[in-house]
Amino acid sequence: MYGNDFAPDETGLLAEVEQAERALLAAAEAPSGALHFDDLVAAEQKIEPRDWMPDAYRKTLIRQIAQHAHSEIIGMQPEGNWISRAPTLKRKAILLAKVQDEAGHGLYLYAAAETLGVSREELVNLLLEGRQKYSSIFNYPTLTWADIGAIGWLVDGAAIVNQVPLCRCSYGPYARAMIRVCKEESFHQRQGYEILYTLSHGTPEQKAMAQDAVDRWWYPSLAMFGPPDGDSTHSEQSMAWKIKRFSNDDLRQKFVDMCVPQAEILDLRIPDPDLRWNKERGVHDYTQPDYAELMRVIKGDGPCNRQRMEHRRSAHEDGAWVREAAAAYAQKKADAKKKADAKKADAKKKVAA
Ligand SMILES: [Fe+2]
Ligand SMILES: [Fe+2]
Numbered sequence: 001m002y003g004n005d006f007a008p009d010e011t012g013l014l015a016e017v018e019q020a021e022r023a024l025l026a027a028a029e030a031p032s033g034a035l036h037f038d039d040l041v042a043a044e045q046k047i048e049p050r051d052w053m054p055d056a057y058r059k060t061l062i063r064q065i066a067q068h069a070h071s072e073i074i075g076m077q078p079e080g081n082w083i084s085r086a087p088t089l090k091r092k093a094i095l096l097a098k099v100q101d102e103a104g105h106g107l108y109l110y111a112a113a114e115t116l117g118v119s120r121e122e123l124v125n126l127l128l129e130g131r132q133k134y135s136s137i138f139n140y141p142t143l144t145w146a147d148i149g150a151i152g153w154l155v156d157g158a159a160i161v162n163q164v165p166l167c168r169c170s171y172g173p174y175a176r177a178m179i180r181v182c183k184e185e186s187f188h189q190r191q192g193y194e195i196l197y198t199l200s201h202g203t204p205e206q207k208a209m210a211q212d213a214v215d216r217w218w219y220p221s222l223a224m225f226g227p228p229d230g231d232s233t234h235s236e237q238s239m240a241w242k243i244k245r246f247s248n249d250d251l252r253q254k255f256v257d258m259c260v261p262q263a264e265i266l267d268l269r270i271p272d273p274d275l276r277w278n279k280e281r282g283v284h285d286y287t288q289p290d291y292a293e294l295m296r297v298i299k300g301d302g303p304c305n306r307q308r309m310e311h312r313r314s315a316h317e318d319g320a321w322v323r324e325a326a327a328a329y330a331q332k333k334a335d336a337k338k339k340a341d342a343k344k345a346d347a348k349k350k351v352a353a
Contacts, residue, residue, distance in 0.1 A: 139302030152192010
């Protein structure tokens, strides 16, 4: 009943993740020899951190993976807002686990970016200085509990559609991180869907609250796929490098087609009077999101941009002592190891003498 992200057959999004995982393992077994970057990409092999790669490829990946990592971390805020107000202990535990997953996604992704020769500290500073972006969707407020359902269903749903093809990305560390992320995102989508299902089959007030949340989150979720193909600046090169596998518009269409039957089961209306099945094209016609609004929010003028960054900055400052303590502890361990190694080497020398 939850839709095609976990269809039991081989057509669901999770099945695609499984297939990508098998392909990844097969690629790891294949001898890469001294293949050049272009040949490796053409042969569906993975580029690994030790391999030569064009500078622009490295830069594109750093930008994309960092933006993705920042989105996971900032994305904890709108939902974190409801942890203390979740309607039951069970809902609270589930939401807590979900928000914690997002922190984990941020960690996998910062770690993947670090394999390209930047440090996590540098990337976090770029975010805090406003020189790197995060997904605009997180600049919208979560006004009611139903928003948590709508975020899970639509925002995590759009994230999965966007990210499943990244499981086949040509850069190995990113592809491997995405396989794990997608499996967890699938759980996120289901928990959101289940919240909405419960509300839409509850009291009329609960159903109205669910509908209101879907009305507010639908178009920002469509905008998550980025500008239309004609205006997308990085797409063509990313496709050639097999970082990206499908265009923004293709993914957006896939998302719409996935949501329509799910909305029927939810008994909630997608807020688009022009949404209908197009027999000739075999997909749904739908109204495009307001891309001018998307650009405004990207540029910093969304409802919560300022609040999100202020919160991130203060969380970063509050966490300084933890980073310092962790660094001091790591140094202490390293010093102790060095001392023990020197002692061992000494003892060996004495035995040899
Ligand atoms: Fe995530
Ligand atoms: Fe998620």
